[in-house]
Amino acid sequence: MLKVIINGCLGKMGKVLTRCVQEDEDLKLVCGVSQNPINNGSFDIYPKMNDINEGADVIIDFSHHSTLNDVLTFAIKTKTPLVIATTGYNEDELNKIKEASKIIPIFHSSNMSLGVNVLLKLVKEATKMLNNFDIEVIEKHHNKKVDAPSGTAIMIANAAKDVLPNVEYNYGRYGRKAKRSENEIGIHAIRGGTIVGEHDVIYAGHDEVVELKHIAQSKDIFAKGSITAAKYLVNQIPGYYNMDNMLS
Ligand SMILES: NC(=O)C1=CN([C@@H]2O[C@H](COP(=O)(O)OP(=O)(O)OC[C@H]3O[C@@H](n4cnc5c(N)ncnc54)[C@H](OP(=O)(O)O)[C@@H]3O)[C@@H](O)[C@H]2O)C=CC1
Ligand SMILES: O=C(O)C1=N[C@H](C(=O)O)C[C@H](O)C1
Numbered sequence: 001m002l003k004v005i006i007n008g009c010l011g012k013m014g015k016v017l018t019r020c021v022q023e024d025e026d027l028k029l030v031c032g033v034s035q036n037p038i039n040n041g042s043f044d045i046y047p048k049m050n051d052i053n054e055g056a057d058v059i060i061d062f063s064h065h066s067t068l069n070d071v072l073t074f075a076i077k078t079k080t081p082l083v084i085a086t087t088g089y090n091e092d093e094l095n096k097i098k099e100a101s102k103i104i105p106i107f108h109s110s111n112m113s114l115g116v117n118v119l120l121k122l123v124k125e126a127t128k129m130l131n132n133f134d135i136e137v138i139e140k141h142h143n144k145k146v147d148a149p150s151g152t153a154i155m156i157a158n159a160a161k162d163v164l165p166n167v168e169y170n171y172g173r174y175g176r177k178a179k180r181s182e183n184e185i186g187i188h189a190i191r192g193g194t195i196v197g198e199h200d201v202i203y204a205g206h207d208e209v210v211e212l213k214h215i216a217q218s219k220d221i222f223a224k225g226s227i228t229a230a231k232y233l234v235n236q237i238p239g240y241y242n243m244d245n246m247l248s
Contacts, residue, residue, distance in 0.1 A: 003111025110151025
């Protein structure tokens, strides 16, 4: 039985992950962390990672970038492998994650679905083949999402930039001097209703357009992907892991 701690257990993803962990006979939910803990009778909820006095085999984090220091400090202190699904980190925070992965195994992905990770491979291939096509990324999410653009949209743009290192990102084009330059990737965020998550990658060329698209139809795919990542991670030595490592 793998013992799991969930950071962000009362958030939208945290609740879905709690159900998926409880339904998985290989896993035991030890406790969760939430800013406003409530006693739910089924597992302990602490206000901060540092308050936890139980051990676990792995931590899964679907929370907010501002909890990063707490979760890294706890994971390093207790030598617990950490799956990070949270998005919205800045450069400094991303560097802290990479530094911490020298001490403990960390799995980090802004999208835990299988489909998006196949999409990233397709983006690399399409970008190599569709010379001089303009690339635009459009992401759509529910109206409660706090960060924009999505972490997935950034991963998609980064996959194209791996092939075309000179491209620059143009977020939400607007204004009288907004003409597209040749070497940019436009990244656009739509927010509304309960959209789970959609990502379109548009390659617009002369008289032809290619589109790659992923639609998430439930949050379960992200929760289950993070559980698969957790099961993979507990057998790894310290290092920085992502879907590529797990799928290869
Ligand atoms: N990698 C992936 O596949 C996926 C990643 N995500 C990412 O997971 C994260 C959580 O998403 P979701 O559950 O929808 O978000 P919610 O806003 O519903 O939940 C956020 C959670 O973070 C906690 N939290 C701690 N500090 C803060 C703070 N300062 N501000 C806001 N929340 C805080 C909240 O605690 P409390 O309840 O006490 O307020 C809550 O438990 C996001 O970054 C999202 O982009 C989402 C889906 C898939
Ligand atoms: O906040 C969400 O909901 C999601 N966030 C992730 C992101 O920012 O890419 C992944 C997924 O699209 C859902």
